[in-house]
Amino acid sequence: MTAVDAPRTTTAAHPLAPTTEAEVVAVREVLDAAGLLDEHVRYAFFAPEEPPKDEVLAHDAGAATDRRFRVVLLDLGSGRSHDAVVSATRRELDSVRELQPEHDGQPPIIDAEFEFIEDVLNASPDWLAALAARDLDPASVRAVPLSAGVYDYPEEKGRRIARAFGFRQDHEADHAWAHPVDGLVAYIDLTARTVDRVIDTGVVPVPATSGNFDDPQVQGPPLEGLKPIEITQPEGRSFTVEDGRVRWGRWDLRVGFNEREGLTLHQIAFDGRPICYRASVAEMVVPYADPAPVRFWQNYFDCGEYMFARYADSLQLGCDCLGDIHYLDATIADDFGNPRTISNAICMHEEDHGVLWKHTDIFTGSREVRRQRRLVISFFTPIGNYDYGFYWYLYLDGTIELECKATGIVFTSGTPGEYATEIAPGLGAPFHQHLFSARLDMTVDGTANAVEEVEAVRVPMGGANPYGNAFGRSATRLTRESDAQRDASPGTGRVWHVVNTERTNALGQPVGYVLHPNGQPTLLADPQSSIHARATFASRALWVTRYDPAERYSAGDFVNQNPGGAGLPSWVRADRDIDGQDVVLWHTFGLTHFPRPEDWPVMPVDYTGFTLKPAGFFDRNPALDVPPTASTHCH
Incomplete structure (x- = not known):
């Protein structure tokens, strides 16, 4: 859409390589040249715009790639916001659209709004009156803009709203979370920088307890008897990192x-x-x-x-x-x-x-152990x-x-x-x-995957299970998105197998990985x-x-x-x-x-x-090749 009048930059970076400072600068220059930045505009979001999966998988090592970034801009003065995509490689604005808050929602809360929130509150007669009713000095009350959500308040539609609590801070090193000013909340228009309303349900005593966990007097004398733990790898780490x-x-x-x-x-x-x-x-x-x-x-x-x-x-x-x-x-x-x-x-x-695998055999006398x-x-x-x-x-x-x-x-x-x-x-x-x-x-x-819900099944006593000891498992293929909205079931050990529908292991089973939820x-x-x-x-x-x-x-x-x-x-x-x-x-x-x-x-x-x-991804234990511990601590 819009190109910056400057030499085009190319890069041989991988499409998923880490963001560089030069790329951030290039994106800003493009947005500025497009007239999207001024003294009131702030970044509410910035992140790489990753290419589609097929493009990344087809990328040849060393080949040039188009590095693009997504930016959401917020005008603090007007409340308008724009969603843009910029190529740092071509130095061009690829797309931009203005957000419609009633439908799209609002950009995230940003640092600049944290900075002015207390000034807005302290300009509100209702807020000051509520603090006075509690014998609180406004200079001692800390506040933060908290996300407002969406409720049945027609007057808030399309406007950038936050809600704020107060917390008394007794001195600069005092953790104000210990002193909530309860029964009181303010609804704030972040664009107009005004307080819409203050809800005060009555004075609640401000807790006097201390929250200063970092005060040595609160911590008490250091626990004795803990000896240092040093973790060393004399031959260096076993992994490499490159771009x-x-x-x-x-x-x-x-x-x-x-x-x-x-x-x-x-x-x-x-x-x-x-x-x-x-x-x-x-x-x-x-x-x-x-x-x-x-x-x-x-x-x-x-x-x-x-x-x-x-x-x-x-x-x-x-x-x-x-x-x-x-x-x-x-x-x-x-x-x-x-x-x-x-x-x-x-x-x-x-x-x-700890232990990766271990066995001491009663027949052969072999004794093997590997560390995980x-x-x-x-x-x-x-x-x-x-x-x-x-x-x-x-x-x-x-x-x-x-x-x-x-x-x-x-x-x-x-x-x-x-x-x-x-x-x-x-x-x-x-x-x-x-x-x-x-x-x-x-x-x-590969990308030909399917999901099966697998869980334990009790088998009733009788017939093929005369002693009642049998139990089995069921596997249900989730074939459409409407089927695949599932709850965990700790009582049946429910898990989800992601299997490849085109590949099998040496035993003829689909290769797969299993998602184990915490339930x-x-x-x-x-x-x-x-x-x-x-x-x-x-x-x-x-x-x-x-x-x-x-x-x-x-x-x-x-x-x-x-x-x-x-x-x-x-x-x-x-x-x-x-x-x-x-x-x-x-x-x-x-x-x-x-x-x-x-x-x-x-x-x-x-x-x-x-x-x-x-689960079936490998034909056998894939960690058999892990060498024994080479250490004087293992004899």
């Missing part, structure tokens, strides 16, 4: 990063055989259970509403990561479209993981009160695992009761869930609720769709103030054939959190995740 491509043992894959999903894995293969084309956490939602008039709307989509990976930590050796570490930086764009590099955003290392190890690829990001870590594990036996770690500070209230735990004197923590949606674009030995509750909100409409993806443990390069995010492209129905529920209405096709699995997993006193003042890590294990 985002990782090789370790028989594993071969690419690593990516963007501000919405964070860490992404691409073209995961074992011994030259493809397993998964792309794996990521495509969305997450944190729905809260307190129905109080000031809290019922609390539901946060940390990926789609906040672009949470833009806040990823720069990881520290010996603290976040332990061992012989390889770090990867991540380059994103700031609010102004300038490159921002997060140093040490991704941590990679090997870990010992895994390659760990991880990142950590804080978002508001919580901190999330995402750890992808690759094992020597072909297993893939994702472990999500939730820590940080629980969201607090001043009203412990039916829907909140009292975690400290007078301090409540509302019940809530952390629900993640993994997008697994499978290529199990915890999915979305608990009522099916008629607003949050259910907006987070329908989280109401099922599994969805299977036919691959479409435009279908990237479980709740749709624009989640903030989207009225609902976008993403998975919209796509599956096509009811496409998924039997022997190029399929994508969307897996919901997570935590249902009833906070404990032990979660205060900082929460020990809680874990959730899932596993992908080979």
Whole structure:
């Protein structure tokens, strides 16, 4: 559409190579030349626009590739926003459209809006009156713009809205989460920078407990008796990394990063055989259970509403990561479209993981044991009160695992009761869930894949089972998208086999990989609720769709103030054939959190995740070639 008057740049980078600072600069120059940037416009989203799968798979090593990026622009003055795609290679604007907020939803909340929120509140007579009724100095009250959701408020349609709570901060080092100003919420127009209304249900005592977990006096004397643990690899690490491509043992894959999903894995293969084309956490939602008039709307989509990976930590050796570490930086764009590099955003290392296989034989006297190890690829990001870590594990036996770690500070209230735990004197923590949606674009030995639901089956006593000891399994092929909206069933050990419909192993069985869910509750909100409409993806443990390069995010492209129905529920209405096709699995997993006193003042890590294990993909144990431990510690 529009080209910058400058020499065209070409690149031999792989289509999925990491973003460079030069590419971020080139994209900004193109947008500026197209007249899309001015003093009021900010970047609300920036990420690589990955080519379709067939183009990437057909790419010849060393050949030039067109590197394109998607940018969402927000005009802070007018509230207008644009969705653009730019080629950094050709230095051209390929497409641009203006968003229609009532239909599309709004761009994510950005840093600039965090910066002015307290000034907006402190210009509101109603807000100041509510603080005065509580004997609170406005200068001591911290506030954040929280995503508004969509409710039956006609006056909010098409407008950029946030809601805000206050938290008293007693001094600069005081963790304000300990002092929620309850019974009070403000609804804010972020474009006009005005307060629409203040809801005050009455004065609630502000909890006086301390949340200063980092105060040495709170921590107490250091625990004695813990000796140092040192993890060393005298001969160096066993993996290599080159321009985002990782090789370790028989594993071969690419690593990516963007501000919405964070860490992404691409073209995961074992011994030259493809397993998964792309794996990521495509969305997450944190729905809260307190129905109080000031809290019922609390539901946060940390990926789609906040672009949470833009806040990823720069990881520290010996603290976040332990061992012989390889770090990867991540380059994103700031609010102004300038490159921002997060140093040490991704941590990679090997870990010992106990016994891989072992047998001592009574007949031959043989005694063999091998150690399991895994390659760990991880990142950590804080978002508001919580901190999330995402750890992808690759094992020597072909297993893939994702472990999500939730820590940080629980969201607090001043009203412990039916829907909140009292975690400290007078301090409540509302019940809530952390629900993640993994997008697994499978290529199990190719793109002709199908999904079978497999579970254990009891066999009644009698006939061929006279003693009642028999049990079997059932396998149900999911042939269309309408069939493939499934719940977990821990009682029957339900799993989902992704099989190749054109390839078999030496035993004549379809080669496959199995998704093992953790079997915890999915979305608990009522099916008629607003949050259910907006987070329908989280109401099922599994969805299977036919691959479409435009279908990237479980709740749709624009989640903030989207009225609902976008993403998975919209796509599956096509009811496409998924039997022997190029399929994508969307897996919901997570935590249902009833906070404990032990979660205060900082929460020990809680874990959730899932596993992908080979089932018939290999003809025998693929880890027989792992050598014995060469160490003085193993005799």
